[in-house]
Amino acid sequence: MRNLFPDNEGHFGEFGGKFVPETLMPALDELEDIFRLAINDNNFTEELDHLLTSYVGRPTPLTFAKNLTKKLGFKIYLKREDLCHTGAHKINAAIAQGLLVKKMGKSRVVAETGAGQHGVATATACALLGIDAVIYMGAKDYDRQKINVARMRLLGATVIKVDSGSQTLKDAINEAIRDWVTNVSTTHYLIGSVVGPHPYPEIVRSFQSIIGKEVKDQIMIEEKKMPDIVIACVGGGSNAMGIFHSFIDEENTKLIGIEAAGEGLNKKHAATLSVGTTGILHGMKSLVLQNSDGQIQEAHSISAGLDYPGVGPEHAWLKSIKRAEYYSVTNEVALMGVKLLSESEGIIPALETAHAVGYLPELTNVLNEQSVLVLNVSGRGDKDMDIISEKLNFFST
């Protein structure tokens, strides 16, 4: 039943919807029509499946984390989205939207990026499919994820540094939308998470939900039962929705999302679901970080991909009906998470993913040896090596 959401106007309970200037309304209608046709069209789904297997590298493995399991006292499986081509889950939705762009007959896409992973995924899909890509990136993120800027340029994309506002993901989204409003007849906005006006949260969830579908089959083979916990980090919420969606109707599986508590919830952070209030940002009604006068506040996280003062409306809804739980961990705990997974399993996670890893020790009290947990490794940590080296003093004398 819960899988029927959103409703026809894109509402997940009181959240979601379409809050955009009139100029964009026809584009959203067109996108929705094309999306519904596409997912029911065998040619489209076959082409997508083919690219996902032969190009992206799906299905991604489910790895049993033997050493971490021993350390923490419950069974831990890792869903390896870090092994996707380009190094994160973002490519799943980028390739699929790229195919939609072809169907719409458009020749250009704009996209926002925080960590640069969605920008790289978009640039990759566009290189493959022959589409012009323009990627907006906040100036702060541009500086802290330089390797990804270089990757996007190498892939032929135009990267535009955004100096307005807080110079992070939210401002990159504002700029991408301004470009889209101006060039809407030729341009598709290739959103990277389950955010924005309807139908984006549904489209991105739909293309990311392959993560959870694969996990369901893989865990049945390994454990012959559904997991007790599925856990993922939450920025906009796409890797979390991707792994959660197939489990929403599995009442015995707990769904846990981990946000960025930055320097702490009483200081600068990005814990929108944990402490945000209902508001309207980037075309959706959801939980947002805002002051009492409805001005959006700057978010902060060591991880650019979680540094966003909004969140997908479906997460706000899952929280409100208590189907999913959301907690947050600080920059410091995330760094501990990077070390923990690297040292115990030989897997260097992205700083985003490291937030979910960093939360695992909290669960030792409620889980036992029989408990099964699946953690979504949303991406690999190569892009974060500069920050990690600095914070862990690898080169200090």
Next chain:
Amino acid sequence: MNSRIDQLFINLKKDKQFAVIPFIPINWPGTDDTISIVETALSAGADAIELGIPFSDPLADGATNQLAYQEALKNGSKVDNLFKIVDKLRTRNVKKPLIAFSYFNPIYRYGIEKFMINAEVSGLDAIIIVDLPPEESIDFSQLAKKHKMHQIFLLAPNSNEKRIESVIKLASGFLYCVSVAGTTGVRDNFSTGLETFVNKIKTKTDIPIIIGFGISKKEHIKFIKKIADGAVVGSAFVETIRNSNNENQRDMKISEFIHNLVEVD
């Protein structure tokens, strides 16, 4: 009794005239400058004023208004200040229409009903919310009606037949037609289909049509005067104010700017 806005268009029609509506964010450039700017513009011949409520993430605005909003927020601008300003203008005997322009979040957060009550009491006439399409404005529209606030809807040159019809059904006061696909900000050209589009709307309704986004000079007004009932002049007005060094110069520049547009025939 006719509302101030209805009366404005009845009068303009009688005299075969055209509405010039400047836009400025409240509490900008200085916190207390709004009253003087509005009064100067009105005495120079502006027919109504659009007062912008500053927002941190104005995704329908170009660089000029973005910066002005940011500065107004630094000045401490708040939704409540809108009502203080409108109230003061009415006390000082300003009789022309005052229209609020906002993004939805500040008003949602303030409380829609509380906003409407204060809007009515202070003497605001209308509200335009750029990111609140008809689909999402059912509650909002009811409360607007209850408190005699015209809710102004927007149409864009790419709005299809179905959207035009549904917007017209809800329209009150006037329709706001954007001149191009794009954000606010001074530009040279409008959408090539603008005239055809406006004519299409006119075959379906008698409600006045105002054109906005990107209008900055006499030649624009000359063109728009032929096809519509008025124009909103936003970024160009904001730039005029930004380019003045002191209050005297500002008053002169505002008067000159408005005169220049009003005198077009």
